[in-house]
Amino acid sequence: MTRNELISLIKERKSFLCVGLDTDLNKIPQYLQGQPDAAFLFNKAIIDATIDYAVAYKPNLAFYESMGIEGLVQLKKTMDYLHSLDKKAFTIADAKRGDIGNTSKQYAKAFLDPQGDFNFDAMTIAPYMGEDSVTPFTAYEGKWVILLALTSNKGAFDFQFLESDGTKLFERVLQKSKEWGSEENMMYVVGATKADMLADIRRIVPNSFLLVPGVGAQGGSLEEVCRYGLTKECGLLVNSSRGIIYASNGEDFAQRAAEEARKLQQQMAAAMGL
Numbered sequence: 001m002t003r004n005e006l007i008s009l010i011k012e013r014k015s016f017l018c019v020g021l022d023t024d025l026n027k028i029p030q031y032l033q034g035q036p037d038a039a040f041l042f043n044k045a046i047i048d049a050t051i052d053y054a055v056a057y058k059p060n061l062a063f064y065e066s067m068g069i070e071g072l073v074q075l076k077k078t079m080d081y082l083h084s085l086d087k088k089a090f091t092i093a094d095a096k097r098g099d100i101g102n103t104s105k106q107y108a109k110a111f112l113d114p115q116g117d118f119n120f121d122a123m124t125i126a127p128y129m130g131e132d133s134v135t136p137f138t139a140y141e142g143k144w145v146i147l148l149a150l151t152s153n154k155g156a157f158d159f160q161f162l163e164s165d166g167t168k169l170f171e172r173v174l175q176k177s178k179e180w181g182s183e184e185n186m187m188y189v190v191g192a193t194k195a196d197m198l199a200d201i202r203r204i205v206p207n208s209f210l211l212v213p214g215v216g217a218q219g220g221s222l223e224e225v226c227r228y229g230l231t232k233e234c235g236l237l238v239n240s241s242r243g244i245i246y247a248s249n250g251e252d253f254a255q256r257a258a259e260e261a262r263k264l265q266q267q268m269a270a271a272m273g274l
Contacts, residue, residue, distance in 0.1 A: 001090050001121045002142055003184050006209070009055045009088065010234045014269035017261060018056035018092065018211065019046065020241025021078065023063050027246055029253050039067070039074035042253075044081055046245050047089075049258040053265035056090040056237050057082060058211075079118050090237070091120045092146065092211070097137075098126035104136040112143045122146050124189060124211075127173050131180050138181050145186045147177055150201065152191025152214035174204040183208050190229070192220020192238070198228030207231055213239040215264075222264065226271040234272060240264060 001009075010016050021043050025033060028042045035041065047057065059078060064071035082091055097107040111120050122144035125137055137145045150160055150170045160170040167175075177186065183205075190201055192214035201210070210229055214220035215238050222238060229236050240260070248256035 001088075003209075006055070006090055007233050009090065010272075011274070013053070013055050013265070014272065014274040015053055015055055015265040016234050016236045016238055016268050016272075017050075017054040017264050018058050018090075018237045018239040019050050019054045019244055019261065020094070020213070020239050021046065021057055021059040021063075021245065022241045023059070023074075023245070025067070027249065029249050029251060031251060037074065037077065039064070039071070040077040040081070042245075043074075043078045045254040046257050047078075047082065047085075049254040050244065050261040051085065051087050051089065053258070053261040054089065056092060056239075058092040058094050058239055058241075060094040060241075076117050079120070083119065090122065092237075093118065093120040093123040096124050096126050096148065098129050098133045100129065101132040101136055104133050105139075108137045108139065112137065112140045114140070122187070124148065127177060131176075134177070134180050138185055143185065145181055146211050147173070147186060147188050149173055149188040150190045150194050150197060152193040152220065156191070156194070171200070171204060174201065178205070187211050187237070189213065192222070192225050195221060195224035195228055198225065202229065202231075207233070207235060209235050209237060211237045211239060213241075215240050215243070222267055222271075226268075230271060238264075238268070 023039045023042055032038045032042055064075040082089055093111040111118050111123050123137055124146045125134055127134060127147050162169045187209040190210045190212055192212050212225050215222050244257045244260045247260045
């Protein structure tokens with residue numbers, strides 16, 4: 001999906017909501033547990049319930065890889081279903097990969113290749129091995145690198161805020177990475193719990209899309225994210241995982257997910273003036 005296509009989808013749905021498919025078999029409704037294809041059935045119900053309110057879906061690959069081969073089968077079925085829908089969505093492999101060039105090429109092929117099993121639109125990448133670990137992911141036309149910049153976890157303060165010559169490490173990542181990609185194929189992860197830093201980030205990457213996790217269960221404020229992060233073309237994908245997919249663990253889980261997604265979509269539409 002190109003930048004223009006993503007922007008058009010955001011305007012059409014009046015939303016920049018990304019639903020995180022962090023599917024934990026221990027947390028899905030009990031009546032689904034133990035069923036064949038339980039993870040896929042859960043994901044399908046969530047997708048069907050939220051597709052009118054969301055523009056993107058982000059499976060966190062750890063939840064599928066932890067199930068072994070069967071988990072990858074469930075992920076493939078989920079992606080096949082998303083690709084089959086008339087209502088399109090932007091898809092993100094939340095993988096946080098990043099290795100030497102040859103290895104990165106294989107990671108990119110595994111998850112971004114249009115002829116591969118998964119064919120995601122984008123992939124989250126760790127930047128700390130530098131250019132040759134990132135650029136293999138930019139080789140696929142119409143695909144996106146989503147680079148970790150400023151994350152929402154407590155440990156972000158261990159390294160990301162270290163300063164040299166008055167510049168924080170995450171700011172150097174933003175500055176340097178502009179040499180590796182463009183606004184057409186590179187986004188950045190910025191945690192909602194660091195929303196007050198978005199103004200500084202926008203001075204470095206004023207028009208780039210930002211993937212913002214941490215709204216909802218992690219305590220991030222959508223209002224603050226919009227205040228500091230919105231651009232004239234939106235420029236945001238705000239992710240909610242647990243707050244939507246685990247809004248209920250009963251048989252009404254899909255209905256409750258739809259309700260939570262709709263609430264966020266309405267707030268997003270208001271923030272964009274749509």
